[in-house]
Amino acid sequence: MNVSQPLLSLRDLSVSYGTIKALHGVSLQVPEKAIVTLIGANGAGKSTTLRAISGLLKVQGGSVVYDGREITNELPHKIVGRHLCHVPEGRMVFSNLTVAENLRMGAYLRRDKGGIAEDVDYVYGIFPRLKERWAQQAGTLSGGEQQMLAISRALMSRPRCLMLDEPSLGIAPILVRAIFDQIVAINREKGITILLVEQNANLALAISHYGYVLETGRVILEDTAAALRQNPQVREAYLGE
Amino acid sequence: MFSRSPLSLPTACQGAKRWLIAAVLCSILLSFGQFNRYYLGVAMDVGINIILAVSLNLINGYTGQFSLGHAGFMAVGAYTAAKFSLVFAVAAPEPARPVLFLVALVLGGAVAALSGLAVGIPSLRLKGDYLAIVTLGFGEIIRVIVQNLEAVGAASGLKGIPKYTTLGWTFALASVTVYVVVSLVNSTYGRGFIAVKDDEVAASSMGINPVRYKVTAFVVGAFFAGIAGGLYAHHKQFLAPTGFDFLKSIDIVVMVILGGMGRTASVALAAVVLTLLPEVLRPVSEYRMILYALLIIGLMMARPQGLFAFGRRAVK
Numbered sequence: 214m215n216v217s218q219p220l221l222s223l224r225d226l227s228v229s230y231g232t233i234k235a236l237h238g239v240s241l242q243v244p245e246k247a248i249v250t251l252i253g254a255n256g257a258g259k260s261t262t263l264r265a266i267s268g269l270l271k272v273q274g275g276s277v278v279y280d281g282r283e284i285t286n287e288l289p290h291k292i293v294g295r296h297l298c299h300v301p302e303g304r305m306v307f308s309n310l311t312v313a314e315n316l317r318m319g320a321y322l323r324r325d326k327g328g329i330a331e332d333v334d335y336v337y338g339i340f341p342r343l344k345e346r347w348a349q350q351a352g353t354l355s356g357g358e359q360q361m362l363a364i365s366r367a368l369m370s371r372p373r374c375l376m377l378d379e380p381s382l383g384i385a386p387i388l389v390r391a392i393f394d395q396i397v398a399i400n401r402e403k404g405i406t407i408l409l410v411e412q413n414a415n416l417a418l419a420i421s422h423y424g425y426v427l428e429t430g431r432v433i434l435e436d437t438a439a440a441l442r443q444n445p446q447v448r449e450a451y452l453g454e
Numbered sequence: 455m456f457s458r459s460p461l462s463l464p465t466a467c468q469g470a471k472r473w474l475i476a477a478v479l480c481s482i483l484l485s486f487g488q489f490n491r492y493y494l495g496v497a498m499d500v501g502i503n504i505i506l507a508v509s510l511n512l513i514n515g516y517t518g519q520f521s522l523g524h525a526g527f528m529a530v531g532a533y534t535a536a537k538f539s540l541v542f543a544v545a546a547p548e549p550a551r552p553v554l555f556l557v558a559l560v561l562g563g564a565v566a567a568l569s570g571l572a573v574g575i576p577s578l579r580l581k582g583d584y585l586a587i588v589t590l591g592f593g594e595i596i597r598v599i600v601q602n603l604e605a606v607g608a609a610s611g612l613k614g615i616p617k618y619t620t621l622g623w624t625f626a627l628a629s630v631t632v633y634v635v636v637s638l639v640n641s642t643y644g645r646g647f648i649a650v651k652d653d654e655v656a657a658s659s660m661g662i663n664p665v666r667y668k669v670t671a672f673v674v675g676a677f678f679a680g681i682a683g684g685l686y687a688h689h690k691q692f693l694a695p696t697g698f699d700f701l702k703s704i705d706i707v708v709m710v711i712l713g714g715m716g717r718t719a720s721v722a723l724a725a726v727v728l729t730l731l732p733e734v735l736r737p738v739s740e741y742r743m744i745l746y747a748l749l750i751i752g753l754m755m756a757r758p759q760g761l762f763a764f765g766r767r768a769v770k
Contacts (some may be wrong), residue, residue: 248614249556267659291659305656307649309716317642318649363656 218281220374220406221266221297225275226372228258230266237430238275243374243408248400248418250409250438252451259410260302262427263376266408267299268292279374279446294322297374302379302410306359306366308352312343314350315362319369322337329338329369336365339395357388364392368399374406375399389413393420414451417444426451494621498731500690501624502682505631507709507725508718509678512635514707515716517613517671518651520586525571525677525702527566531680532698533606535562536615545614555618559627560683566680567673570594574672578665593700601695608713611694612687619689627685628722631678636718638674647671648716713751714760723762 219242228236236258243249251259264270266277268289277285279297289299307315320329337344340361346354351362360380364438365376377396382388397420400407411417418424418438426434426447434447441447506524513521535558544555573592577585606612638644647658650664657664687693703729713724731749736740753761 246702269655269658288663289658290661290663293659302658305653307652307656309648309652310601310645314645318657318660318662321642321646338680383576 217323218245219243220280221408222278223262223266223275224278226262226265226272226277227259227274228270229273235430236265239427239430239432240275241425241435243369243406245406246404246425247398247423248396248407248409248421250411250421250424251427252414252424252441252447253355256365256429256450258430259427260378261430263299263378263408264301265354266292267376268300269299293370296371296373297376298367298374299376300363300367300378300380302382303359304349306354306362309350309362310316311350311406312349312354312362313349315366316343318367318394319366323426326369331369332369336368337382337402340365340391340396355385357384357392359389360384360392364395364399368403368405372405374408376408376410378410379412380409381411381416389416396420414447415453456621469698480658488680494545495689496730496733497621498619498624498685499627500726501621501628502685502689503709503725504628504722505678505682505685505731506706507713507721508628508631509675509682510706511673511710511713511716511718511721512639512647513675514556514710515721516639516647517668518653519577519668519671520582520674521589521675522586522595522700522703522707524587524675524706525698525700526589526596526684527570527602527676527679528595528683528702529593529695529698530569530676531562531566531683532687532693533600533683534565534680535559535684536612537606538691539618539688540612540614541614543618551616551618555623559681562684562687563677563680566683567677570672570676571669573676574669577672578668586697590700593698593703597695597698600698603655608692609695611692613692615687615691615693617688617691618766619685624685624689624749627681631681631720632718634674634678639718651716707748708750712750712761714762717760717762720760720762729760 221243221319223239223241225240226236227234227238239262251262253259259262261270265272268291269285272285273283275285276283276363279295284292284295307318311370316333321334323329342358343361343365346358351359354362364377364380380392380396384392392417396407396409409417409421418441421438424438424441425432426437426441434441434444442452506528510521510524513519538558538561539555543551543558545606546554573589577588580588600606601609639647646657646662646667649660649662650667654664709725709728710721712728713721732742732746735745
């Protein structure tokens, strides 16, 4: 891994919800083409970190640098235009639109018809279920299918970096497997950098290259995923051993 | 199974909606073949209400905001157009009048759109009930201003407005409204309205600017409400501030809800039904409004998804 010039780096990021401080100076680096994971308990600040990067939350201190440019506190829809795409927690699909229309919305900022059609074929290829249900309203899909759609929709914006927030949350284990296999495939085949937030630390560390452990808004540990899996502290607190 | 490409918009459904609307409009026109003055008046009310309901549906139905200020936008358009006509059109030679009428209507729409912008921007941080209250306040402010403005007749109303509104004008503009709203929402750009309604966070993480969509909905909605106001002014020939109180806004909201939020054809149909219903009930005189209210409650209980909401949107 080339760590000299990370695609995304956070320096000393702090974020508050009203008077409550949620992030106390989080710094982390995501190298290009890597899968980096943030693990931690509920309320550790994992989702907050992603929301701050994508501009959904106001950053009070520190900076977000993406592709050599500072993007701290830019508007969310501007950040997407930089090919940094966030898949928010809770499978937020457009429930009144069909599967195909949802995908089309993902390509909202693109004008290259040929490329869009190509990418639709690609996501139907990795998630055949979506192809079967292309005309169905997204609100009628199962949880796992909605997650597939949310990821696919994000892919439609041709991201260089994809931020996934809890993709396994509330999904049948068999579908979780399929989704994680495809996350790895997206990373390998398309070279898309992935920043993954996941409560299921076992699963996350199994597919990641590098990991950060967050606790009450601070990074308390960072290492390669393999090393974190061997770390006794991590094993006890997060891997349930 | 894949008769259309998975990516194509549901064009078939779009076509069906337009035909449905055209059919309704034609049948209304035909049924008023005698052109009795009373029927003619009711038919124009129907057309004006279609414009109001369809334009409000863009704000409340598609974009998922809750505006109670539609009568306010209508009032702005009505008074602007009426004042313009009284100053310019009345003195103008006969052949110039249709042109001046169009100018009056568009001017009314434009001023209403500006007020839509004025309400839309500060209201962006508000949702649901809170937005409803702000727009309600806006409507009342407009009414109070008009009530105290001598230039537009203040509390005694604006009299002597020339009768320029015809059935042709009304339904031509109703068709324009339906056409604009339907093609706006069915475009790729327009799917953004529904996306913003479904989930703002997800919409902005797709590169959609929710702020722009919400303001656009308000501006376009207000524009057509203003047009409806101009038609109304040149139809009734008299404007009273009390005609634009919040009960008028509620009437329009009821049309949108009863029709089925976010379905243009159904909302237009509901506007037709709800305008005709009180007229049909005239024979029962004093029980008329009680019966009207009971019918609305009954219809809502029988079809909570909307009176004419058949099947799911856009799916074959």
